[in-house]
Amino acid sequence: MKPGERVDLRRYDPDDTAPFKNKAEAAGRLERGIARLVELQQLLYAQNRWAVLLIFQAMDAAGKDSAIKHVMSGLNPQGTEVHSFKRPSDEEVDHDYLWRCVKALPERGRIGIFNRSHYEEVLVVRVHPEILEHQKLPPSIVTKRIWRERFEDINAFERHLARNGVLIRKFFLHVSKEEQRRRFLERLDDPAKHWKFAAGDLDERDRWRDYMRAYEAVLSETSTEHAPWFIVPADHKWFTRVVIADLVVDALQSLKLGFPKLSPDEEAALAAARQRLEGA
Secondary structure, three states: OOOOOOOOHHHOOOOOOOOOOOOHHHOOHHHHHHHHHHHHHHHHHHHOOOEEEEEEEEOOOOOHHHHHHHHOOOOOHHHEEEEEOOOOOHHHHOOOOOHHHHHOOOOOOOEEEEEOOHHHHHOHHHHOHHHHHHOOOOHHHOOOOHHHHHHHHHHHHHHHHHHOOEEEEEEEEEOOHHHHHHHHHHHHHOHHHHHHOOHHHHHHHOOHHHHHHHHHHHHHHHOOOOOOEEEEEOOOHHHHHHHHHHHHHHHHHOOOOOOOOOOHHHHHHHHHHHHHHHOO
16 A cells, blocks of 8 residues: 555455466465575675565454464575564553563564554554553553554654664555454364464454554554555455565565674684684
8 A cells, every 4th residue: 555545455466366277276385485595585685785664553463473383484484583572561551652662673684474463553442442541651641642652652763773784574464354254153163273262352343443543543653664464364364475475575585684794804814714614
């Protein structure tokens, strides 16, 4: 989506798989994407100039966990960090809402993955404004402008990161309400998936339209050139994974990564080391 675009999610088809008609047509595409990601991660780590932050947001059962698992499956764990942000702890509530995400930012040369993120503060909290009462904010701060102000803060935060060498890509996995229902039923039917289901998931499902409006506001207000959002159709998990892999590859390739070039002194030191080893 273009920065500044006013988003109406009804115009985006969660069932879309173009340009592929089915999974068979996309055979091998994900594997090739993962192989290229492995190569690019090595260059990212060796160059040690950029950090990469991938942010995933979605409704329950949209496939965030499986997308992260499959797309990042071949990466070196030493250079990859995944952080899942659930309900804030007491310590986190005693700080500003960006604090816990700042602590989890990736180092240079590494890929950081946020499974949910600071955007929960303008999604879940917006749908459930009563949460604000427990965030220990001064009453004078909680005004009708709070969502606009948080959008401004988030944009400034991400701009600061981008200006300091953090490549940011944000993915909204757009699942349909009917496909979510099917996946919920699948969890109920499969004992191995019972642990994934919580009764509260249905309460959030009842607020589907409220969440869609909240997501539309987030996507409209916080997609920028330095930290763009991508709306990824999520009714077909195989397609979601292919799209994300392609987008991450494109993002990393845009950095023009390469192995560090040695200085003359460093090259001379390597030549001396070779002489010592060959003469041993």
